[in-house]
Amino acid sequence: MKDLMISRRHFIKKTAMIAAAITALPVVNAVAGVLTDESRMDDLERAVFAKMLKIALPTEGSTLIDPATLPVLPTIEGALLAGMEPHIRQGLRGGINYFNEGAIKAFGDRFVNLSDVDAVRFVDQWSASAAPPERALSMGLKKLTVLAYWAIPNTWGPLGYDGPVSDKWNLPSLGNTPEPKI
Amino acid sequence: MSTQNNKLNIKTAKDIQDASLIIDADVVVIGSGAGGAINAYELAKQGKKVVVLEAGPYVPSSEFKEMMAVAMGSLYQDEGGQSNTHGDVTVLQGACVGGSTVVNAALCFRTPDYFLNLWKAEHGLVNLTPELMSGYFDKVEKNLSIEPNAKHETSIGANLILNGLNKLAIEPGVAKRNIRDCAMSGFCFSGCKTDRKQSMLVTYLPWACNHGAEIYADTRVIRINTANGQASGVQAEVVDPKTKVVKAQVTVNAPIVVLAAGPIQSPIILQKSGIANSSGQVGKNFACHPSLSVTAMFDKEVNDFHGATHSLYVDTHTLPEEGGYILLNAVQEPVEASFQAEPGTGKNYVAYMEKYRNSIRLITLVHDENVGEVRFKDGVKEILYEVDDHDFEAMKAGLKFNARILFASGASFLYLPTSDRTVINSVDEIDSVIDQLKNEPARYRYTSFHPQGTCRMGADPANSVVNPYGESHDVKKLYISDASLLPTSIGYNPSETVYALSSYIADEIIKANFS
Numbered sequence: 027m028k029d030l031m032i033s034r035r036h037f038i039k040k041t042a043m044i045a046a047a048i049t050a051l052p053v054v055n056a057v058a059g060v061l062t063d064e065s066r067m068d069d070l071e072r073a074v075f076a077k078m079l080k081i082a083l084p085t086e087g088s089t090l091i092d093p094a095t096l097p098v099l100p101t102i103e104g105a106l107l108a109g110m111e112p113h114i115r116q117g118l119r120g121g122i123n124y125f126n127e128g129a130i131k132a133f134g135d136r137f138v139n140l141s142d143v144d145a146v147r148f149v150d151q152w153s154a155s156a157a158p159p160e161r162a163l164s165m166g167l168k169k170l171t172v173l174a175y176w177a178i179p180n181t182w183g184p185l186g187y188d189g190p191v192s193d194k195w196n197l198p199s200l201g202n203t204p205e206p207k208i
Numbered sequence: 209m210s211t212q213n214n215k216l217n218i219k220t221a222k223d224i225q226d227a228s229l230i231i232d233a234d235v236v237v238i239g240s241g242a243g244g245a246i247n248a249y250e251l252a253k254q255g256k257k258v259v260v261l262e263a264g265p266y267v268p269s270s271e272f273k274e275m276m277a278v279a280m281g282s283l284y285q286d287e288g289g290q291s292n293t294h295g296d297v298t299v300l301q302g303a304c305v306g307g308s309t310v311v312n313a314a315l316c317f318r319t320p321d322y323f324l325n326l327w328k329a330e331h332g333l334v335n336l337t338p339e340l341m342s343g344y345f346d347k348v349e350k351n352l353s354i355e356p357n358a359k360h361e362t363s364i365g366a367n368l369i370l371n372g373l374n375k376l377a378i379e380p381g382v383a384k385r386n387i388r389d390c391a392m393s394g395f396c397f398s399g400c401k402t403d404r405k406q407s408m409l410v411t412y413l414p415w416a417c418n419h420g421a422e423i424y425a426d427t428r429v430i431r432i433n434t435a436n437g438q439a440s441g442v443q444a445e446v447v448d449p450k451t452k453v454v455k456a457q458v459t460v461n462a463p464i465v466v467l468a469a470g471p472i473q474s475p476i477i478l479q480k481s482g483i484a485n486s487s488g489q490v491g492k493n494f495a496c497h498p499s500l501s502v503t504a505m506f507d508k509e510v511n512d513f514h515g516a517t518h519s520l521y522v523d524t525h526t527l528p529e530e531g532g533y534i535l536l537n538a539v540q541e542p543v544e545a546s547f548q549a550e551p552g553t554g555k556n557y558v559a560y561m562e563k564y565r566n567s568i569r570l571i572t573l574v575h576d577e578n579v580g581e582v583r584f585k586d587g588v589k590e591i592l593y594e595v596d597d598h599d600f601e602a603m604k605a606g607l608k609f610n611a612r613i614l615f616a617s618g619a620s621f622l623y624l625p626t627s628d629r630t631v632i633n634s635v636d637e638i639d640s641v642i643d644q645l646k647n648e649p650a651r652y653r654y655t656s657f658h659p660q661g662t663c664r665m666g667a668d669p670a671n672s673v674v675n676p677y678g679e680s681h682d683v684k685k686l687y688i689s690d691a692s693l694l695p696t697s698i699g700y701n702p703s704e705t706v707y708a709l710s711s712y713i714a715d716e717i718i719k720a721n722f723s
Contacts, residue, residue, distance in 0.1 A: 081554055088558045109287055113588060146554045153550070154628035161627040162295055162650035169547040172557070176546040177277035186565040187513055187542050190274035192401040197391045199269065200403045202214045205415040206351050 061108040065115050067099075073138045074122050075099055078171045081145045089184040093175050101174040125163045128152065210253075210418045216409075217417040218305065220266050221426035221455050224446045229458045233259040235717075236442055236462040238429045238477065240264075241307020242703060243468030243689035243710040245408035245416065246348075250714035251466075252419035254722050259422050259460055260413075261442065263473070264303035265449045266425035267310075269409060272399035277543050279398035283311050290472070292580070292593040294649040297498055299591060299656045301470055305425050306409035308470065309703065312657060313396045313517045313538075314385040314405045316354045317700035318345045319708070322527050331695040332667025335676045336712075344708035352386040352406040352707065361390050363515025365568035366537045368506075370520060372617030381521040386703075394539040396517035427458060432465055432481040438684035439465040464685050464721060468710070471659040471692040472591065476584045478663070478673075484680040489673050493664050494580030495697035496656035498595055499573040500603060501538070502610050503549040504619035505566055512539055512568045525609065526699045532575040532599070533606030534699060535613070540569055548653055549623035550630065560623070570614055572606035574599050575699030578661045595654070600647035607645075611638045625653035658702050663692035677720070678713035685721070689713045 067075070076099065083093045107115060129137040129148045137145060152164035175181055182189055191197075234256035237244045244260055252258040267282055280288030285303040292299065302308035324341060327333040348354065362370075373380045386406040396405060403410045413423065424446070431443040442465060446456040467474050475491035478484045518536050525531030540548065542564055549567075551560035580593030595603070611622055615635045624630040624641070627650060632641045645651075666672025669681035674693060680686040689710045691702050698705060 082557060084554050085558060088562055090558055090562060105281070109281065111286070114289075142554075149553045150628065153553075158294070158648065158650040165550075165627045165650070165653075166295065168553065172546045173277070173543055176542045176561075177275075179275075182542055185542055185561065186509070186511060190395070190401075191393050191514060192274060192391065192395075195391070195393075197393070197402045199401070200388060200410075202403070202410045202414045203353075203388070203406060205210070205212065205214060205418055 061104055064112065065107045065110060067103050067107065068119070070126065070138075071119065071122050072099065074126050074167070075102055075171060077138050077145060078149075078167055079175070081142050081149065082168055082171050083175060084142070091181050091184065096175065096178050096180060098171070098175050098178070101177060102170065105177070106170070106174065121163055122167070125167060128160065128163075211420075212418050214414045214418060216266075216305070216414055216423060217421065218266055218423040218425060221446050221448050224456045227456050229446075229456055231259055231458065231460045233257045233460055233462040235259070235464045235466060236261065236460040237466045237468060238442065239307060239468035239470060239473070239690065240305050240413060240423060241302060241408060241468065241470060241690065242309050242706040244307065244466065245309075245412035246707060246710040247466045247468060247687075247689050247714045247717070248416035248421050249412040249419070250711065251717060252416045252421040254718055255419075256722070257420060258416060259424065259462070260416070261427045261429055261444050261458070261460070262305050262423060262425045263428040263469070264305065264307075264425065266305040267399070269399060269401055269403050272395075272401040274393065274395040274398050274401055275543075276398055276541055279311065283399055285472070290591070292591045294594065296650045296652060297496065297593060297595070297654040297656055299472065299496055299659055301472065301659065305423065306407045306413065308657075309407040310399050310409055311397055312703055313701070314387050315518045315521075315536075315701045316349070316384045316386055316704040319698055319705040320527065320700070323696060323698050327695050331665065331672065333665060333676050333695070334667075340712070341708055344711045345704065347711055348704065348707040352411060353388045354384050354386045354704065356382045356384050357516060357519050361392065361516045362519040363394065363512055363537070363539050364510055365512035365539060366515065366520040368510065368568060368617045369537050369570060369613060372613045372615075373522065375616040376613060378522055378613065379524060381523050383516070383519050383521055385516070390516060392515050394514040394517055424458070429469070429477055430480060432467065432477060432483060432686065434483055434683055434686075439463070439686040441465065464687070464717065466687045466689055466717070468688070468690045470690050471662045472582050472589065474688060474690060474692045475582045475662040476589055479584045484673060484682045484686060486682050487670055487673060489664060489671060491582040491662050493578035493661040493695075494582050494591065494593055494659065495576045495578045495661045496580065496593065497573050497658040497660075497697060497699070498576060498599070498603070498654040498656050499571050500607065500625050500652060500654060501540075501548050501569045501571050502607060502614060502625070503545070503567050503569045503623040504614040504617070505563060505621055505623070506568070506618055507566070507620050509565045510568055511565050513541070515539055523700070525606070526575065528575055528699070531605050532602035532699065533609070534573050535606065535610055536571040536573060538569060538571055548625055550626055550628060551623060552629040556629070568614075568617075570610045572603060572610050573699075574602045574606060576697050578696060582662050594649060595647060597647050604642050604645060608638055608642050611642070627651050658691070658697075660691045660694045660697050660702060663688050664695045665693040666695060677716040679716075679720070687713060687717055
């Protein structure tokens with residue numbers, strides 16, 4: 027029993043750290059590192075991100091671009107996971123698993139198996155949770171998913187956002203500033 | 209002797225073919241941001257051989273993409289993912305040739321006399337008088353074209369906020385920025401593609417190279433070497449930025465070392481080197497000016513996409529006795545907007561993003577207590593920092609102040625940057641909603657652009673890391689020159705403070721070693 031409690035404390039601490047790491051996940055790295063076998067998504071991660079993408083961006087009936095028509099999951103994997111520090115990447119795996127299993131307690135099934143309505147309720151419940159790891163995981167995984175979507179410039183049209191402007195506006199570079207005389 | 213080529217003399221990992229490299233120099237500078245670049249120039253101008261080592265990559269401004277998602281991956285520390293251990297304070301720093309000066313908002317403030325006097329009284333910095341610092345502020349303002357914003361240098365959102373300030377009879381500040389002929393793209397945080405921002409990349413670094421300085425990018429310092437109680441050079445590694453594979457070992461032999469790697473990396477380099485910590489203060493006293501961004505939704509399209517990144521501030525409550533918070537406007541692209549507000553998951557989120565063009569935001573940045581610590585443990589960097597309860601109250605006061613201004617500016621409702629949906633629908637709700645906020649980890653979406661204080665300056669070797677002239681108390685001829693030095697947080701963007709302090713330290717190095 028004592029071992030179990032120690033183990034549980036260790037697990038909760040570790041989970042908090044994993045959640046923290048996920049909350050702070052970097053913005054999409056377009057100058058991506060090399061995608062190794064260690065950094066690739068496994069089947070569970072792919073399923074969790076796919077579910078999160080589906081419920082976070084239900085674009086039907088809106089002006090937004092359907093995420094299913096865009097390479098959002100490859101963006102998460104190729105542009106983000108590839109450049110991740112190994113210890114963060116390892117933590118992410120644990121965090122995603124914890125998040126997926128976390129739905130069982132309140133909704134009777136894993137996150138990936140929930141109806142879309144229940145999955146939304148689960149994510150919002152964890153976002154409001156009194157437990158920091160739950161808040162951090164919910165916020166972090168949603169952030170990771172939606173920013174991978176918005177990092178794809180095709181998504182900006184419906185927002186009226188015009189993106190980079192220097193070339194479009196034909197702005198000349200002023201170059202390096204002359205050294206002061208004194 | 210100056211060549212006046214005015215170009216960077218730079219080598220990157222792909223230029224290095226040998227597995228080991230030994231370089232002899234008069235001065236080795238670690239880091240190419242504000243502190244490193246200014247020291248490199250001032251010391252090279254004295255005819256000294258200066259070598260600058262930068263852990264980050266060299267990205268020419270012509271390759272800047274004007275997209276935050278791309279910039280984070282190429283110009284920022286940890287690809288924009290550097291944070292405290294709770295993960296709720298993102299600590300953004302540049303990690304590229306030019307350092308944070310490449311990706312900051314170019315906003316400049318002189319260090320308030322309040323803090324210079326405080327540092328004198330509490331840290332023995334009797335040398336940093338307002339009179340002395342004034343000369344250095346004048347110098348860097350001239351060199352970096354630090355000027356008040358012209359009337360046209362603003363943004364649509366800033367103009368709306370100005371209307372709100374006028375209605376409430378709140379006095380606005382006019383921002384000063386290190387910009388020449390601002391193109392108003394709004395992409396300061398992604399790097400200035402057309403070289404209007406006077407970052408180190410286009411000023412002090414090429415000027416240093418005019419005097420023979422050499423810059424090595426992709427070169428990570430792993431240890432500062434010492435001999436007989438004084439600095440003798442550094443060990444470094446050239447790392448392929450793509451594969452992260454170490455390509456070469458570098459030894460720089462130099463009798464003077466200037467450590468300017470920033471408030472996170474500088475203490476870690478000292479910790480890895482096992483030096484300069486007889487006080488036990490290396491890495492301690494971390495502060496970072498945590499900020500929260502309130503998103504205001506309007507009933508009409510605003511299109512606050514471009515213009516000066518920051519052009520408007522209010523500092524009527526900035527000093528600790530007056531509240532300890534400052535207000536700043538900011539333009540924001542969709543990637544940031546996508547996670548800086550929490551409208552709820554699903555349809556509510558889609559509705560929020562569909563109205564992105566109707567939104568503006570106002571930032572509350574607080575002067576925080578130096579309660580954090582940076583340490584290197586089990587091979588991993590850690591930033592131990594929780595927003596102090598007192599600072600959180602300052603944040604709440606700032607959020608209330610901002611909320612009133614945004615409603616006066618015409619906002620129909622506001623989103624707070626919380627983990628779950630928190631909305632303020634009217635002026636009448638401001639106090640009740642914000643009063644309910646509790647200081648909890650992983651509850652808010654804090655951003656910090658201003659890490660500070662981890663190698664603080666002071667007269668007493670027992671409680672500070674460097675002396676009042678920037679030299680380590682423990683290791684002679686080891687100087688520190690970045691925001692690590694600041695004994696307390698200053699509540700304003702610290703870049704001009706770093707520019708001026710670095711100029712001062714360069715003069716002290718010259719006086720002590722070259723005269």
